[in-house]
Amino acid sequence: MSALAHMGGGGAPATAMPPKEPSGRSWLPYLLLLPGVLWLLVFFIYPLAQLFAVSLYSDYPDYPGYYYQDVNWHNYVRALTDFLPHFGRSMLYAGLATFFAFVLAYPLAYAMAFKAGKWRGIMMILVIAPFFTSFILRTIAWRQILADEGPVAWVLEHLHLLSFMPNGRITETWVAVVAGLTYNFLPFMVLPIYASLERADPRVIEAGGDLYANGFTTFRTVTLPMSMPGVIAGTLLTFIPAAGDYVNAELLGSDTGTKMVGNVIESQFFKVLGGYPIAAALSFSLMALILAMVFLYVRRYGTEELL
């Protein structure tokens, strides 16, 4: 608190002294922070440093699976050249999933906030209900839904649309991966948008109509900008985990051509002997890439309400 006050009043004359802090209990906030700081140190900062160290290890040429401590930046060069398509797919699939989730979530959140009335609670439960089942199980269920003999393929076939799908099928294609990602992260898009719309004063939206904006213009100039904090939070909560996801590509994609960075990290870590440093370098690269994108995105569209 006092630190903030000093920052705010930077260069203020000495006569405007801040009121003296009551002494004695000033250690209390730090004590309350301690468990959280310890937790972060042990379970986040230390493993992160360890991961970074591993990403620079070198392996003994003749003994696969044995490493020595090193500063070997070549791991990063390999990660980014050998697996560039996977990075590209991660960004593309996550981007598509974020876009489709937004298109599906906004009308749903809007209906829940303004039109649902007594159904609002039930709609909320329906949005959250999937969380009561395992993420893996739900994704496996989608295999059945999107299978060659499944209902989606059947409907598309009868609409003569199935031939537009890659290889004339849905399952084991990028379409299935994007569909799975969209489905799995939809609630993370719905809930923040709903929260920001629900908080909006309906009179402000009425004021748009009162000031000569028709329904669409009011939405474009009032409702949507007011819900931007929720839209930004929702896109971040969808894009970030979707970009690092490997379950959807593993269960719904094919063995070649739809793998994402997460799949490579997983296989380098668990399946390839001596893959640890590459897996670590891939993880670090992905993290840096996402951080950079989020930073640019929030700088471009972010509002002070978000942070």
Add this chain to the structure above:
Amino acid sequence: MARNGRSVSGFREAKGDLRLENVTKAFADFTAVDDLSLVVPRGSFFALLGPSGCGKTTTLRMVAGLDQPTAGRILVGETDLTGSRPYERPVNTVFQSYALFPHLTIRDNVAFGPKRRGEANAASLAEDALALVQMTHLGGRKPAQLSGGQQQRVAVARALVNRPEVLLLDEPLGALDLKLRRQMQVELKRIQTEVGLTFIHVTHDQEEAMTMADTVAVMNRGRIEQMGPPVQMYDLPKTAFVANFVGQSNLGQGHITGRDADFLIADVQGSTVRIPARRSSVESGAVTFGVRPEKVSVKRTRPEGTGNDVRGTVLDVSFIGVATQYLVRLPSGTVWSAYEQNLDLEPMDLRPGDEVWLTWNPGHAFGVGPDPDAVQAAEAAKVGAGE
């Protein structure tokens, strides 16, 4: 100020008086506005006064187009606006909670309306409107950075900038503290005189309605009880509800027993009182007798006179500064109040329990239709205030 440039699709130019013809708004379980008809002359300051739930805000929202009437018509001049959308009407609203756009600067908030109407000089119109409410210096801020009073001014500017035929104000001063409210009342009145637009002001504060409006309409249960200039509303209420809601009244339930020239004679709880015949809404039968507290004098001894007096016991004395308020319990159990201006060099020094006589000039008395509920409410308001 003429509207230059193109007009937005559907916008209806309309000039003239605002007319509501037999407007009804029924919801599933109650009727908020019940067959309401009124005319608000162009350029006047009109107040809709009433307790919460009386239908005044619903009436306002129907004029704005935010609600549609179940029956009846709303017209400006000869143009029927019934059924049209809010953005098609030459009407703007100052909302109760101001409803400023939180993501826009003050300047952009005010320019919003002109921009939507396709005004080429929206920015300079906005500057003029901000100058009118003395907010030019804060044009670059966001609404959240402004105080309630400042937001209120911006809300007025944002509506006024469009020069609507009718400006609606929905309890715009409700959230302000007393001092600021008084200041804004004067300010709004000044602005209205300056721009000459029709203002419709919805409020539950009778003092606010009286100080600002040319015409006050008192609403109760979806209907207009009485409408007229403030002075007339106060001097001669037509119903017990109005007598009670616009200022305070001493009311008594009674019945008319005869007539003496220009006066009606009535028996009110054992006392004989006189009511000028032209100041009574009823001519015979049951009547609610009323007289305003400041018209009633408190005396230690029975004054010589016409018999317009009643005996009672002082219940409470409160010194207000410019006046002293006495609450007096009459033998019938009714509590009356009387205001005495503190003009005497030696104060009367009355205490609770003292026997006094209340007296008044019969010319000030009025008679309204019987309404036991209102009489009881008047009583409750006084006793509540006195204790």
